[in-house]
Amino acid sequence: MTRVAVVLSGCGVFDGAEIHESVLTLLRLAEKGIDYQCLAPNIDQLHVINHLTGEISEGERRNVLVEAARIARGEIIDLARATADDYDAVILPGGFGAAKNLSDFALKGAACSVNPELKRFVTALHAAGKPVGLICIAPALTPLLIGQGARCTIGNEEGVAQAIEAMGGQHQNCAVEDIVVDRQNKLVTTPAYMLAGSIVEAAQGINKLVDAVVEMI
Amino acid sequence: MTRVAVVLSGCGVFDGAEIHESVLTLLRLAEKGIDYQCLAPNIDQLHVINHLTGEISEGERRNVLVEAARIARGEIIDLARATADDYDAVILPGGFGAAKNLSDFALKGAACSVNPELKRFVTALHAAGKPVGLICIAPALTPLLIGQGARCTIGNEEGVAQAIEAMGGQHQNCAVEDIVVDRQNKLVTTPAYMLAGSIVEAAQGINKLVDAVVEMI
Numbered sequence: 210m211t212r213v214a215v216v217l218s219g220c221g222v223f224d225g226a227e228i229h230e231s232v233l234t235l236l237r238l239a240e241k242g243i244d245y246q247c248l249a250p251n252i253d254q255l256h257v258i259n260h261l262t263g264e265i266s267e268g269e270r271r272n273v274l275v276e277a278a279r280i281a282r283g284e285i286i287d288l289a290r291a292t293a294d295d296y297d298a299v300i301l302p303g304g305f306g307a308a309k310n311l312s313d314f315a316l317k318g319a320a321c322s323v324n325p326e327l328k329r330f331v332t333a334l335h336a337a338g339k340p341v342g343l344i345c346i347a348p349a350l351t352p353l354l355i356g357q358g359a360r361c362t363i364g365n366e367e368g369v370a371q372a373i374e375a376m377g378g379q380h381q382n383c384a385v386e387d388i389v390v391d392r393q394n395k396l397v398t399t400p401a402y403m404l405a406g407s408i409v410e411a412a413q414g415i416n417k418l419v420d421a422v423v424e425m426i
Numbered sequence: 427m428t429r430v431a432v433v434l435s436g437c438g439v440f441d442g443a444e445i446h447e448s449v450l451t452l453l454r455l456a457e458k459g460i461d462y463q464c465l466a467p468n469i470d471q472l473h474v475i476n477h478l479t480g481e482i483s484e485g486e487r488r489n490v491l492v493e494a495a496r497i498a499r500g501e502i503i504d505l506a507r508a509t510a511d512d513y514d515a516v517i518l519p520g521g522f523g524a525a526k527n528l529s530d531f532a533l534k535g536a537a538c539s540v541n542p543e544l545k546r547f548v549t550a551l552h553a554a555g556k557p558v559g560l561i562c563i564a565p566a567l568t569p570l571l572i573g574q575g576a577r578c579t580i581g582n583e584e585g586v587a588q589a590i591e592a593m594g595g596q597h598q599n600c601a602v603e604d605i606v607v608d609r610q611n612k613l614v615t616t617p618a619y620m621l622a623g624s625i626v627e628a629a630q631g632i633n634k635l636v637d638a639v640v641e642m643i
Contacts, residue, residue: 220437220445221496228437228497232449232625239626260495261502278477279438280445282619285478402499408449409456 212244214296217277218306223258227304231280237419247285249277255309273310288326293333297426303345319375323353340395340425342418348398352376360391364400386413397421429461431513434494435523440475444521448497454636464498466491467505472526490527505543510550514643520562536592540570557612557642559635565615569593577608581617603630614638
């Protein structure tokens with residue numbers, strides 16, 4: 210049976226995985242009859258943001274795997290225990306967790322690095338010719354996860370697009386309801402909440418992304 | 427413009443609002459072009475559950491409104507500030523938060539009481555002839571929120587069904603993909619994750635519930 214890995218980065222748009230994007234990804238996979246497994250790194254979050262006020266919750270610590278388990282209803286495994294052989298594709302929803310926990314892109318921009326377990330896992334899938342889907346801000350990691358010259362989108366945010374180009378990626382502007390497909394790299398990306406004004410807009414691009422990823426398996 | 431209130435009880439199935447059910451509710455409302463507003467009480471959660479291990483996280487405290495803000499992407503208001511006049515209907519997703527934070531049903535069963543702000547808000551909507559939708563375990567609050575004799579479902583869990591009857595409600599068994607509609611009370615209920623084995627099954631019932639609630643506005 211086809212099985213897709215969904216890598217989460219916490220639980221909440223400002224310090225973890227964007228919840229709508231994560232659930233929309235799982236929903237579309239399930240609608241297509243595709244089995245999925247949620248995974249997350251067993252590391253502390255960069256910080257905790259109070260999502261009511263937008264402020265940092267000083268002194269509070271949360272673990273990415275433990276918080277991501279909320280989205281996965283407890284059905285989640287440590288990314289460090291995951292083997293690329295067990296999966297046919299991988300999708301990363303967005304949210305600041307992709308730029309704060311899965312990488313330090315939010316702090317360092319083009320000088321960022323990615324979580325070593327994420328790099329190991331996604332690199333192995335990509336090397337095996339399996340498709341990769343990156344949503345929202347997660348495509349900022351394209352040059353580090355997929356390699357130089359890979360083509361992606363985060364919508365049209367100039368600063369992020371320039372950082373992607375500076376790291377050796379190719380950025381292509383894209384509307385919220387659309388996707389960018391780099392067929393050579395089997396990479397699919399969509400802006401989602403980088404541009405979306407509603408959950409319906411986010412769903413349009415995410416549904417297309419999931420469909421394109423599954424079609425390339 | 428039609429506006430539906432969605433009352434959340436935290437963020438996570440074991441100690442707050444069930445995330446999939448919450449997002450599926452927002453998605454269906456948005457797909458139908460219905461404006462929604464998330465609300466939650468500004469109170470501490472009963473406790474915090476580590477969703478990876480299922481154990482209580484001793485000594486940790488989280489606020490229902492602050493955690494629910496994660497699902498709402500920050501766009502949420504304190505239930506105590508909400509006026510029934512501003513809304514055309516109300517929907518409560520499930521998750522243990524409905525039985526632990528919005529009420530003490532998880533602790534006291536048929537002897538439970540509901541959060542006073544929730545009671546004030548839902549009672550006023552119901553008294554104004556506006557429809558109410560309750561998902562998953564939230565229909566256990568039917569007798570206290572809607573009144574004696576109101577008909578609802580939580581699926582087929584015998585203990586919960588008996589408690590609802592003991593409180594003066596009428597419980598009707600229901601399949602996961604279906605809803606129970608009490609037209610006289612303008613009340614719609616569905617089992618969702620009380621029975622669902624997948625997010626697709628939960629979505630089937632929730633989509634029908636949202637459609638039925640909106641149709642009765």
